Every structure is written in C-alpha cells, then in structure tokens.
Amino acid sequence: MGHRYSLILDREVTEQEAVTLKETSRADISFASDTLPTNADVTVTRISFEDEVTPTLAEAIEAGFEAVKAIPGLSIPGLSVPAQPAAADGGEDGGSTKEEVEVTS
Numbered sequence: 219m220g221h222r223y224s225l226i227l228d229r230e231v232t233e234q235e236a237v238t239l240k241e242t243s244r245a246d247i248s249f250a251s252d253t254l255p256t257n258a259d260v261t262v263t264r265i266s267f268e269d270e271v272t273p274t275l276a277e278a279i280e281a282g283f284e285a286v287k288a289i290p291g292l293s294i295p296g297l298s299v300p301a302q303p304a305a306a307d308g309g310e311d312g313g314s315t316k317e318e319v320e321v322t323s
Contacts, residue, residue: 220268220269220270221267221268221269221272221274221278221279222266222267222269222300222302223266223275223278223279223298223300224265224266224267224297224298224299225264225265225267225283225286225294225296225297225298226252226254226255226262226264226294226295226296226297226298227262227264227265227286227292227293227294227295228262228292228293228294228295229261229262229263230262231263231289235289235292236249238289239285239286239288242284242288243267243281243282243285244271244272244281245267245268245269245270245271245281245282246267246270247265247266247267247268247285248265248266249263249265249266250263250264250266252264255295256295265286269281269282275299275302279297279299
C-alpha cells in the first residue's frame with residue numbers, strides 16, 4: 219500500500235535543490251509552485267510524495283522531512299495528508315477513510 223502526502227516548503231527550490239531532493243527521497247516526488255497558506259503573497263514549492271516503499275504513513279512523512287533536511291536553510295511550514303485507504307482489517311464495514319488534514323505553522 220502506498221502513502222501520499224505533500225509538504226509545503228518555505229520558499230521556491232532551485233533546479234539543483236530539486237535534483238538533490240529527488241536523489242535523497244525513496245518516494246516518487248513532484249514539484250509545483252504554490253503560495254504560503256498563511257500569506258498568499260509568498261511563492262513557495264509544494265512537494266507531492268507517492269511512497270510505495272515505506273511501511274507506514276508516519277515513516278513515509280519522516281522520510282520526506284529527512285529529504286528536505288538535506289537542503290540547508292530549507293524549512294517546512296505545511297503538511298497536507300489526503301484521505302488514506304483504510305487497512306484491510308478496518309472493521310465490519312471494511313474501514314473508512316479520513317478527511318484531508320492540512321497542518322501549517
């Protein structure tokens with residue numbers, strides 16, 4: 219089962235930083251320009267992760283944080299986690315999904 223989530227960075231990344239992030243991450247990642255959730259005037263980068271390797275969502279997100287730490291001075295003011303598929307043993311109804319959660323600081 220794969221894990222999907224996005225990290226909002228505090229600024230736009232350079233092409234070389236994008237290469238470093240792709241080399242550092244075990245997940246498939248894509249980049250998009252976005253604005254800071256708390257200030258629409260600030261252009262930032264959103265990295266979307268699709269992790270098919272890491273066993274848990276928590277470990278996948280931690281791996282994403284570690285990849286970003288490879289770039290000095292880069293920080294993560296936001297995390298977005300869409301609804302994830304329920305586990306196979308999710309209960310009588312086969313489990314349920316949760317709403318998207320967005321965390322910003």
